[in-house]
Amino acid sequence: MTAPAIDTSNPSAAHPEPLLELVGVRAAYGPIEVLRGVDLALYPGTVVALLGPNGGGKTTTLKVCSGIMPVSAGEFRLAGRCVNGVDASELARLGICTIPEGRGVFANLTVRENLWVATGTGASLKDLEAAAYERFPILGKRRHQIAGSMSGGEQQMLALSRALGTAPTVLLLDELSMGLAPRVVTEMYDIVGQLVEEGLSILVAEQFARAVLPIATSAALMLQGRVVRSGDPQEIDRELSTSYLGG
Numbered sequence: 001m002t003a004p005a006i007d008t009s010n011p012s013a014a015h016p017e018p019l020l021e022l023v024g025v026r027a028a029y030g031p032i033e034v035l036r037g038v039d040l041a042l043y044p045g046t047v048v049a050l051l052g053p054n055g056g057g058k059t060t061t062l063k064v065c066s067g068i069m070p071v072s073a074g075e076f077r078l079a080g081r082c083v084n085g086v087d088a089s090e091l092a093r094l095g096i097c098t099i100p101e102g103r104g105v106f107a108n109l110t111v112r113e114n115l116w117v118a119t120g121t122g123a124s125l126k127d128l129e130a131a132a133y134e135r136f137p138i139l140g141k142r143r144h145q146i147a148g149s150m151s152g153g154e155q156q157m158l159a160l161s162r163a164l165g166t167a168p169t170v171l172l173l174d175e176l177s178m179g180l181a182p183r184v185v186t187e188m189y190d191i192v193g194q195l196v197e198e199g200l201s202i203l204v205a206e207q208f209a210r211a212v213l214p215i216a217t218s219a220a221l222m223l224q225g226r227v228v229r230s231g232d233p234q235e236i237d238r239e240l241s242t243s244y245l246g247g
């Protein structure tokens with residue numbers, strides 16, 4: 001199935017349409033249903049923090065949004081159009097880019113070679129390198145280093161640079177904080193905040209709410225395959241502190 005290109009124009013700034021939306025989405029691994037009616041909306045130029053404990057369904061929700069997990073009921077919409085059944089490569093062409101849990105860099109390739117992978121979408125390696133090294137000068141110094149030998153933070157910078165090289169409209173980030181020191185997590189989320197200011201729309205699944213909430217436009221709490229609460233990040237933060245984290 002081929003979908004029309006995403007129209008990100010905003011006919012009414014006062015009442016923008018969601019860029020990406022899940023309405024009553026259900027999804028299953030074989031006979032085991034893990035998404036049981038997910039409702040979620042990502043508006044243009046915003047960050048939605050998808051929070052919740054292990055096994056709540058955050059990663060599976062991102063898999064639906066990237067097209068690698070089929071929707072068994074409900075609707076997955078992009079710019080108002082149903083894209084149920086559109087495959088992952090087509091969604092990538094439409095501007096959806098995922099950085100999976102564990103970063104997804106090629107550990108045995110150098111920084112430069114990892115960036116080369118993104119040339120498949122049409123950008124030149126020269127431009128990709130220039131953009132990556134301008135944003136993250138440390139990557140320029142490490143350009144011939146094997147990615148697997150770099151620190152977790154540097155690998156995450158490389159993953160972000162490669163993702164940005166595909167000129168995405170929507171970024172899906174899974175557990176950006178995984179395995180990173182708290183200071184590096186803060187730095188990475190500062191960069192996510194900058195990307196939103198540059199116009200990207202970002203859905204980020206994150207177990208550590210405190211890491212992402214400062215830059216989130218809104219937050220959604222997932223438990224047992226459903227979004228049980230969504231809204232203002234500060235309010236959700238307060239509720240998480242009192243209800244879910246025991247104060």
Ligand SMILES: Nc1ncnc2c1ncn2[C@@H]1O[C@H](COP(=O)(O)OP(=O)(O)OP(=O)(O)O)[C@@H](O)[C@H]1O
Pocket residue numbers: 029032034052053054055056057058059060061205207
């Ligand atoms: N490939 C799979 N096959 C079968 N069940 C799976 C598979 N992947 C995930 N699950 C199950 O689906 C449910 C939701 O998992 P998911 O990874 O989406 O949750 P999560 O909120 O992202 O948790 P985590 O933070 O631990 O990754 C869990 O019960 C999990 O065991």
